[in-house]
Every structure is written in structure tokens, then in C-alpha cells.
Amino acid sequence: MGHVGRDMTKSVLIAEKEANLRLSLRYLMERQGYRVQEAEDGADTAQRVHDQVPDLVLIGVDMENRSGFDLCQSFRSDPSCRDMKIIFITSKARTVERDKGMALGADAYVTKPFANADLMATVRTVLED
Amino acid sequence: MRIRRRVLNAFLIAAVGVVAIVGGLIWHFSQLAAASEAGDLQIRIQMYGAVGLVALLALFAILWSGLDRALIVPLRELARSLRTALHANPDHRIAPQVVVELAELAGAVEEAVDALIKGREHLDETVRQETQLHTAQKEQLEAVLRDLYEGVIICNLNHQILLYNHRALELLHVSGELGLGRSLFQFTNRQPFLHALERLNNRLLDGRGKVRGLTAPFVASTGSGDVSLQCKMTLLTDATSQPTSYVITFEDQTMELAELGRRDHLLHQATDGMRKPLANLRAAAEILSDDPPQDQKTRDAFTRVVRDESHNLSAAMEELSAEFRDIITGHWPMTDIYSANLLNAAVRRLREEEGIEAIMTGVPHWFHGDSYTLLELLYFLTHAVQKISGVSAFDLEALAGDGVVYVDIMWTGSGVTETHLQGWLDQRLDEALGGITVRGVLDRHRTDLWSSKDDVGRARIRLPLTAGLTEGDAVRDRLPPRPEFYDFALLNPDTRHEDLGARPLKSLTYVVFDTETTGLNPSGGDEMISIAGVRVVNGRILTGESFSHLIHPGRKIPETSIRFHGITDDMVENQPPASVVVREFHRFVDDAVLVAHNAAFDMKFLKLKEQATGVVFDNPVLDTLLLSVFLHDHIESHSLDAIAERFGVTVDAETRHTALGDSLVTASLFLKMIRLLDANGVTTLDQARGAAEKMVEVRKLQEQF
Numbered sequence: 001m002g003h004v005g006r007d008m009t010k011s012v013l014i015a016e017k018e019a020n021l022r023l024s025l026r027y028l029m030e031r032q033g034y035r036v037q038e039a040e041d042g043a044d045t046a047q048r049v050h051d052q053v054p055d056l057v058l059i060g061v062d063m064e065n066r067s068g069f070d071l072c073q074s075f076r077s078d079p080s081c082r083d084m085k086i087i088f089i090t091s092k093a094r095t096v097e098r099d100k101g102m103a104l105g106a107d108a109y110v111t112k113p114f115a116n117a118d119l120m121a122t123v124r125t126v127l128e129d
Numbered sequence: 130m131r132i133r134r135r136v137l138n139a140f141l142i143a144a145v146g147v148v149a150i151v152g153g154l155i156w157h158f159s160q161l162a163a164a165s166e167a168g169d170l171q172i173r174i175q176m177y178g179a180v181g182l183v184a185l186l187a188l189f190a191i192l193w194s195g196l197d198r199a200l201i202v203p204l205r206e207l208a209r210s211l212r213t214a215l216h217a218n219p220d221h222r223i224a225p226q227v228v229v230e231l232a233e234l235a236g237a238v239e240e241a242v243d244a245l246i247k248g249r250e251h252l253d254e255t256v257r258q259e260t261q262l263h264t265a266q267k268e269q270l271e272a273v274l275r276d277l278y279e280g281v282i283i284c285n286l287n288h289q290i291l292l293y294n295h296r297a298l299e300l301l302h303v304s305g306e307l308g309l310g311r312s313l314f315q316f317t318n319r320q321p322f323l324h325a326l327e328r329l330n331n332r333l334l335d336g337r338g339k340v341r342g343l344t345a346p347f348v349a350s351t352g353s354g355d356v357s358l359q360c361k362m363t364l365l366t367d368a369t370s371q372p373t374s375y376v377i378t379f380e381d382q383t384m385e386l387a388e389l390g391r392r393d394h395l396l397h398q399a400t401d402g403m404r405k406p407l408a409n410l411r412a413a414a415e416i417l418s419d420d421p422p423q424d425q426k427t428r429d430a431f432t433r434v435v436r437d438e439s440h441n442l443s444a445a446m447e448e449l450s451a452e453f454r455d456i457i458t459g460h461w462p463m464t465d466i467y468s469a470n471l472l473n474a475a476v477r478r479l480r481e482e483e484g485i486e487a488i489m490t491g492v493p494h495w496f497h498g499d500s501y502t503l504l505e506l507l508y509f510l511t512h513a514v515q516k517i518s519g520v521s522a523f524d525l526e527a528l529a530g531d532g533v534v535y536v537d538i539m540w541t542g543s544g545v546t547e548t549h550l551q552g553w554l555d556q557r558l559d560e561a562l563g564g565i566t567v568r569g570v571l572d573r574h575r576t577d578l579w580s581s582k583d584d585v586g587r588a589r590i591r592l593p594l595t596a597g598l599t600e601g602d603a604v605r606d607r608l609p610p611r612p613e614f615y616d617f618a619l620l621n622p623d624t625r626h627e628d629l630g631a632r633p634l635k636s637l638t639y640v641v642f643d644t645e646t647t648g649l650n651p652s653g654g655d656e657m658i659s660i661a662g663v664r665v666v667n668g669r670i671l672t673g674e675s676f677s678h679l680i681h682p683g684r685k686i687p688e689t690s691i692r693f694h695g696i697t698d699d700m701v702e703n704q705p706p707a708s709v710v711v712r713e714f715h716r717f718v719d720d721a722v723l724v725a726h727n728a729a730f731d732m733k734f735l736k737l738k739e740q741a742t743g744v745v746f747d748n749p750v751l752d753t754l755l756l757s758v759f760l761h762d763h764i765e766s767h768s769l770d771a772i773a774e775r776f777g778v779t780v781d782a783e784t785r786h787t788a789l790g791d792s793l794v795t796a797s798l799f800l801k802m803i804r805l806l807d808a809n810g811v812t813t814l815d816q817a818r819g820a821a822e823k824m825v826e827v828r829k830l831q832e833q834f
Binding site for chain 1: 437442443446450532533546549551575576577578579581591593712
């Protein structure tokens, strides 16, 4: 269990339009001991990732100034983000969007509304992978 | 009195008169000759001779006038009456005195006239009745058409309007009349109709029309492009199955009332149904935030309410979106499309209009969609990729997933960025579609598209579509497995191909083929009735480079075999014999490596024809059945279906059990096998043939237990 100490310091960027959801997400992540940053639109997200690549980005699909799909694709073609994990959190529930997200290189796809426990399990799985 | 008697009497009178006059003169002269002198005699003879002549003239004059009155005049009268009756007045009757005069003849003529007139009256009556019937039927049809909610137009194959209903006018927004004989395309856009007609014609030609019917739904628009029409075209054929005309029924697709009803209901459910849990949630949440209860127990109760009600809301949401999905999948007038037809059309169009070399690859699949808008979309996307990347060689392929069929446009180079794709969404496709955009087509198909790139530098645009409801081919039964042939000699093990043998399996050119036969006994008189193959190059199935031909077997096709391959005596009636087709197939194969499932069976048929055709198939041969035994020797079943299931390859029922369909399936399994063989250390052609040879023994042994 030597990794636990390092896991605790993993960084998560929460890129989500809804401030109310960001509040809950930050709370949940910090309770797990992750370092948390927030971004509220696409351009902001790209800038923050550019400044410092987090271990994980939780990313909403329908953000303003660059969609989540767009961001995901460009992160995946950027070698410096190779180890960064991406989880989509989205209200687009159709299979085709999930397929698209995964095809563009996301590690997981979570549909709103979700159970907090399920989301945290997904985050843990993705980060431990 | 009869005419004959009258004429006879006239001649009798004349004869008696002549005899009396001439006799009287002779007697008188002989008296004179005895009593008179010579001079006096001469004068008397001259005098009596003259009297005799006058008497004879008088006699003939009487005779003429008698005949004229009794015969000629009534005859002329008869003729005149006849003309009057025929041409002027059918009720005109021959004058009574004429009837008396001409008796028999007049009677007969009268009967003839009566019969003639009755016949004519009967004809007139029949024509009148028929016309009445036709008019009634036409009125009935018009009444039916008038009452239809849908617009109906019937056109001949030159697209001239033969019949239409009032609703058609309304839907096309035409005031006045369409005008019979005018071209349909003065009122609608052209391409969707031509496309639908072509598809139905193809269906008719290749016999699928019998199974799937001759109706195709599609989407078109009015000439101005303002109104989207949801159309259905039915091809009409004559007794010999030749197309004669087509019927189009159509509705304004914005008017789908039933659909709207369901949507209303859902909306109602969404708004009213959510008020309850929301009310509970809000009341509790406001208490917790504005006026938190002091005691722990009460606070916990409110917290529980917040938690439970938000769960309820989530559940209601899931239920709603599931129902909404149901609605939208049944939304568009879509039809099952065979990817080969669509991709082929796209390939042709790209080549003809843009000089873009696209190749159709892979095994075709059925999916649900609107063929014409998808064709436009594929054309647009490929063209757009070419414009931004300069790439001019593409592969188009359909790939089956779980409940979806992915239509992929593939090329070598980098992918298209999401930014580019987003920019394309609002571009308009062909103006014929009423200005529908890329996004419009995607929305219509409830899908999206994306671009990705793999490790070996191949990029693709992927368009997921709903998989077709594999209607299958109810006509055909599941094929009993063919007897496995273990005659390895049939697989040309001795032909040496130094240049090929050491080459990697991945890099070779193959022709994967299959035959349909009258039975399972090649040496006992069974014959090939079709042969098909598809070329595989560099790990790609070149769907467009295929060979498929029916063969006249020179014998009857046993009824028992027809239910498996669906090929009847009629279908092969005008087909060339095996000698011709096999020679063509030989040319198609060229120097490719032959691949077939249970290859020895098919090779046996080909070898038996070597003498008749003069061509020899000495190409190296690989058998997917033997390779499968090599790869999975612990498994019993190595039928095509079993292997497909093992490899997770979905096969449309309709594709199977035609020579070409089975070739395509075998080809896609073979490509997967090459990868597995590679992982098992079998990388070259020689190694693969060696592995297969060993399996012949294994399989023979397995068979004994």
C-alpha cells in the first residue's frame, strides 16, 4: 500500500459549467484527499491544463468556448497530457455520445444524475489504473 | 310470284310469239308461192316480211317493259332502301310493293339488314356499358384518393403525372392543377425520387423484390425546398414483372400527429409528474437551509426527505428519457439499407464528380436510415476531408457493433479535429434536399459523428447508425454442413511458389471464394450453380472487387437444394455454362492465393471442370476450416456460423448462403485468423499451409470419435 500516500496528493481539475455541481464535486474530491482546481468554460479548462497537467480532469460535454469533445480530442493528441485521465460528466445520455466520448479517448463517461458513490468509485478506478 | 318464274314466263311468251310470227309467215309464204306469179310474190314477201319484223319488235318491246317493271325497278328500289337503312335510318323498311315484287330476295335482304343493325346496336350498348363501368371505377378511385390523408401521385417511368389527388396539391402547395402529363419534377426536387426508383429497380432486378416488396420510403422536398415530404414509392409492374409506373404517397412530415400526441403526453408527464417529488424536496431543503430544526432527530428526518426525493427525481428522469428514446427511434421514415448499395453509390459519385478514388471495403451490413440523405452526407464528408487534407484515396466500410453499424470513412493521414467537424455541422448539403444541413441529417438519424486516428497512421470519420432489423431471408433454411473434404491434394500442396511461400500472410493478395452447388456430391453428377469471390489486399476486403455469377448447371436443380441456396431453374435458364464462368473466374483470380471454407469441396468442383475449360487452378489454396481447427483444436464446431460467433463477427441472415455473401463472411473471418496465426507464430504462407496440412490428420482422427 505504498502508493496510498502518493494517491492522496493526486490533482483533479473540475471543468463544469454548473457552479452548484462544482461545489459538490469539489467537496467530494477534497474529502478523498485530492487537490482540486476548477474551470467553468472550455477555454479556461484548456489554459489550466496547459499551465499544469492534472492527474484527472472531470469534464462536462456542453461547456462554452470549446466543447468537452473538442478538449478531449486535443488533450489526447498532446503528448504532455499522455498520462492525464479524462472522465466525461454529461447530461447527454445517448449511447452514441458515450461511444463518441470513449472514441475520442476518455477513460470513463458518467451520465447526470449520478450517485456520488458511483462517481467516486469511477474516479478511484480511473486513477488507480 | 317468284322472280325465276316471271323471267321464265317472259321468255315463254317471247318464244311463243316468235314461233307464231315466224310460223305464220312461213305458212303464208308457202300458200302464196303455190298461188301467185313470181313478180307479185316478191312484193308480197317484202310486205309480209316487214309486218313480221314489226311484230317481232313489238314483242321485244313488251318483253323489256315487263322485265323492267317486274325486276329492274324493284331491284333499284331495294338497293336504295338498303342504303337508307344502313346509313340514315335503321328503322327504314323496304316498301311493301317491292317486297311483293321481289319476295324471297327482299326477305333475305331485310333479314341481313336487321341482323346488321342489331349487331351494331349491341356493340354500341356494350361500349356504353363498359364506359360507364370505367367511369364509375375512376370516380371510385378518385373518391378514395380524395379521402386519403396522404398525397398520392401516380407517374409513368418518364415521371409524367398520370393521376393525383387533391391532397397532393395541398402538400405540394400548388394552387390550381398539377396538369396530367407534366413532369413531377416541376413540383418536387428530383434526386430523391430518382434514387428511390433506382433502388426499387435494383430490387426488382436481383429478385429481392419478391421477398422485400417493391415499396421504399424516403424523404424529399417540394421544388422550393420549403416543405419536407415523407414519401413512399411503390413500383408498379405488368404481368411480366416489367416496371410500368410508380405510385408515390406522401405526407408533410411536420404533421405527424400521433407522434406529437405521444410527445405531448411525455411533456405533460415531465412537467406535472415531477412537481410532486420536487415539492417534497423543495419544502425540506428550504427548511434545512432557512430554519434548521434544532433537534437532531427532526433534522435527520428532513435530510432523509431531501435524499429520498432526489433519488425519486433521478428515477423519474431515467424513465422519461427511456421513453423519449423509444419515440425518437420510431421517428423517421427510415428503411433498412444494405451498406454495399449505399457505399457503392458514394464511391461512384465521388469518382465521377470529384475524381476521388474511394474503395468500398469490408463485409456489408444492414442498417436503418434514409439512404439519400446518408449518401449526400458521405459524399460531403469525404469531399470535405479531401479539401482540408489533400488526401484523395479513401476506404468506405460498414462495421457491425452492438445494435449499431458504424459507417467509416478511412484514409491515411491525420484525423479531422472536432473544431473542423463542428464547423461542418451547419453547412448545407445538396440544395435538392431543401437545404438540409449536416446536423440535420445527423439529428434525423439521431446520431453524431467523430474522427479518430489509430496507431498505424490511419484516420477515420465514424458515423454510427442503428443496425437493421435483420429481416433475414425467410425463404432460406439453415444450411446443413457440407461434408468435410480431407483431400489435401486438392489444395495444391505441391505447387511451389518460391516468391509467395516466404511472404508474410498479411502482405499477400487473396481471392476468398465460395460456390453454390446442386448437391454435395461433385463426383456423382452434382454441378456448380453459382460461384463468387472477393479480393483481399493488404488486410482489406475490397468489396467492390468481387466476382459473382450464376451458372447453368446443365441439369435440373433438385427441389431439396433450392431451399438452401434459393437458386431456381428459372434463374439459371439464361446463364452461361460452367465452362464459361469458370474461365472468367480464373481470369479474376489471376495469381492470387485462393481461400475458401472447406476449400477442398469447392476445389473439387473447379478441378472437375479443368478439362472442359482448359484452365488450371494451380494457385496456393488456404482452407479457413483447417486454419480454424489449427487455432481452436479443442473445439468441435468449425462451421462458418460457429467461427463467426467465436470471433464476434455479426452476420446478417440475408448476406449468408449466397456465394458472394459467404465469400465476404469467410474473408472477414480469414482476416481475423491471420492476426491470430501471427500470434501463434504462423506468419508466412508456407507456414500456414504446413499448419493446415497437419490439421487434416487431426480432423480425420476427430471425425472417428
